[in-house]
Amino acid sequence: MKSSLHILVADRNPHVREFIKREMAAEGHRIDIAENGRELLKRIFRDDTIDLLILDPDLPDAQESALLTKLQDRLPYIPVVFHTFLSDYQNRLDIVNALGYVEKGARSIEHLKRIISDFRKNTGPSTLDAVRKRKQPGK
Structure with missing residues (x-):
């Protein structure tokens, strides 16, 4: 049995956050949500069990480029899936440890799940443990 992931979903839209949370929880994952940049940074810097981030960088209270820079500088090991209307990120996946880009739309949840x-198939528990250790201060 493959291990479940601890996923953080950051999106300004509460309907999108809850939909992704419900769908990913049904897949067996543990899900947390963040509604703005401040919450995202607080959760991601304080919780070393987060395995993956689903991110729409158009968050309230956060300048996109500054937010991405903070994520890249401080937590380069957390894989990120961009889930956004902004196709600008499709060609800028090198900004962070990006797994991919999913444009929001009617079938985007299937693409996110895929x-x-x-990622889950290609990342065993020992790999996730190694990623978590690298995220811990002093490691």
């Missing part, structure tokens, strides 16, 4: 399933 990316996360592929």
Whole structure:
């Protein structure tokens, strides 16, 4: 049995956050949500069990480039899936440890599930443990 992931979903839209949370929880994952940049940074810097981030960088209270820079500088090991209307990120996946880009739309949840399933298949528990250790201060 493949291990479940601890996923943080950051999106300004509460309907999108809850929909992704419900769908990913049904896949067996543990899900936390963040509604703005401040919450995202607080959760991601304080919780070393987060395995993956689903991110729409258009968050309230956060300048996109500054937010991405903070994520890249401080937590380069957390894989990120961009889930956004902004196609600008499709060609800028090198900004952070990006697994992929999913444009929001009617079938985007299937694409998100596929990316996360592929990541989960290719990332065993020992790899996730190694990622978590690298995220801990002093490691």
